[in-house]
Amino acid sequence: MSLAPYACHPDHSRGRRFAQAPAPTRTEFQRDRDRIVHCTAFRRLVYKTQVFLNHEGDLFRTRLTHSLEVAQLARSMARGLRLNEDLVEAIALAHDLGHTPFGHAGQDALNACMQTFGGFEHNLQSLRVVDRLEERYPEFDGLNLCFETREGILKHCSPKHAQALEQQEPGGVGQRFLVHSQPSLEAQLCNLADEIAYNAHDIDDGVRSGLITLAQLQQVPLVDDFRREILLEFPGLAERSQGRRLLYETIRRMLNAQVYDLTAASAQALREAEPTNVAAVRQLPGLVRFSPGMAERSQVLKTFLLHQLYRHTRVMDTTRLAQQVVQELFALYLAQPQDMAEGFAARSKALVGSPGAAASMARVVADYIAGMTDRFATREHERLSGQRLLP
Numbered sequence: 009m010s011l012a013p014y015a016c017h018p019d020h021s022r023g024r025r026f027a028q029a030p031a032p033t034r035t036e037f038q039r040d041r042d043r044i045v046h047c048t049a050f051r052r053l054v055y056k057t058q059v060f061l062n063h064e065g066d067l068f069r070t071r072l073t074h075s076l077e078v079a080q081l082a083r084s085m086a087r088g089l090r091l092n093e094d095l096v097e098a099i100a101l102a103h104d105l106g107h108t109p110f111g112h113a114g115q116d117a118l119n120a121c122m123q124t125f126g127g128f129e130h131n132l133q134s135l136r137v138v139d140r141l142e143e144r145y146p147e148f149d150g151l152n153l154c155f156e157t158r159e160g161i162l163k164h165c166s167p168k169h170a171q172a173l174e175q176q177e178p179g180g181v182g183q184r185f186l187v188h189s190q191p192s193l194e195a196q197l198c199n200l201a202d203e204i205a206y207n208a209h210d211i212d213d214g215v216r217s218g219l220i221t222l223a224q225l226q227q228v229p230l231v232d233d234f235r236r237e238i239l240l241e242f243p244g245l246a247e248r249s250q251g252r253r254l255l256y257e258t259i260r261r262m263l264n265a266q267v268y269d270l271t272a273a274s275a276q277a278l279r280e281a282e283p284t285n286v287a288a289v290r291q292l293p294g295l296v297r298f299s300p301g302m303a304e305r306s307q308v309l310k311t312f313l314l315h316q317l318y319r320h321t322r323v324m325d326t327t328r329l330a331q332q333v334v335q336e337l338f339a340l341y342l343a344q345p346q347d348m349a350e351g352f353a354a355r356s357k358a359l360v361g362s363p364g365a366a367a368s369m370a371r372v373v374a375d376y377i378a379g380m381t382d383r384f385a386t387r388e389h390e391r392l393s394g395q396r397l398l399p
């Protein structure tokens with residue numbers, strides 16, 4: 009199927025920071041997707057927390073399976089809207105590369121540690137991974153991805169960091185946060201695919217963990233309307249032994265409903281706004297969207313998950329330990345940079361005596377910790393502190 013005029017076309021990409029000859033058989037966005045799948049940070053996603061810590065169970069989502077689910081949803085919706093599937097796949101697979109170990113707990117702790125050194129934002133860190141931290145090419149740092157992929161990866165950015173990016177790369181990926189324009193439709197789509205994915209899999213993982221129940225979810229219409237509809241069709245699923253089948257069918261219908269709602273609402277918005285190319289898309293309000301009714305139902309579910317799952321006392325207990333691991337690792341490496349892996353220790357050593365050395369050295373430590381998997385962070389913390397805080 010041909011791309012819509014408002015889709016990102018690889019031949020009209022704004023290009024890479026370092027010019028490279030085209031590949032014989034792959035488009036530029038396919039190449040980006042391939043570079044991401046082969047990079048080190050991507051493989052680490054399998055050992056990084058989504059909500060449940062990696063050691064808590066083998067069936068819970070990790071950052072990797074989450075990213076794959078986002079890619080699946082985004083591709084499926086992209087095809088329906090005639091957007092670029094390769095680009096959404098690249099953005100989706102890379103969108104969480106900058107996540108710290110231990111999920112949001114790790115990110116909050118690292119952000120607190122970095123407060124006086126410019127802070128820590130995971131979206132910006134994902135961009136840092138693909139722009140600088142991956143060391144795989146002889147001629148440049150990072151993966152040298154196309155502008156459109158990098159733009160999609162930088163989902164949010166504070167004005168302060170956007171200004172810094174704009175200085176390094178005028179008119180680049182930081183600009184839209186300063187002039188308040190939109191990214192490509194592919195980037196907009198990945199943003200919502202992320203939401204659809206975690207809303208659904210966090211219900212699954214939450215119920216599997218026993219921290220939330222389907223009965224509790226009766227207060228969430230987006231879930232419960234389907235549960236009741238299914239029980240009318242298949243009364244046998246009310247049996248206790250059929251609980252998981254009922255849960256999966258509920259989640260499946262909920263996912264379908266959101267995917268089709270978003271596709272229809274966005275198609276409608278595109279028909280009304282009639283953008284003729286990507287440049288027009290950037291100047292319009294966001295066009296990838298849920299219908300107002302679905303947006304509201306999705307918000308009710310998000311609020312439920314926040315209070316009942318993400319802030320569940322059992323989640324909060326491990327959260328505190330995870331934060332302690334990150335905070336103590338940060339202090340330990342800052343005091344003894346030679347305890348970091350060789351490349352990071354060398355980067356830190358080279359900064360001694362340079363202007364702004366304290367902030368730059370803290371950034372090296374943050375890069376090192378952010379790259380860690382849950383278990384590596386736990387073991388490193390034990391090695392350096394003599395204390396094992398997590399299994």
Ligand code: MG
Binds near residue numbers: 074103104202
């Ligand atoms: Mg995500």
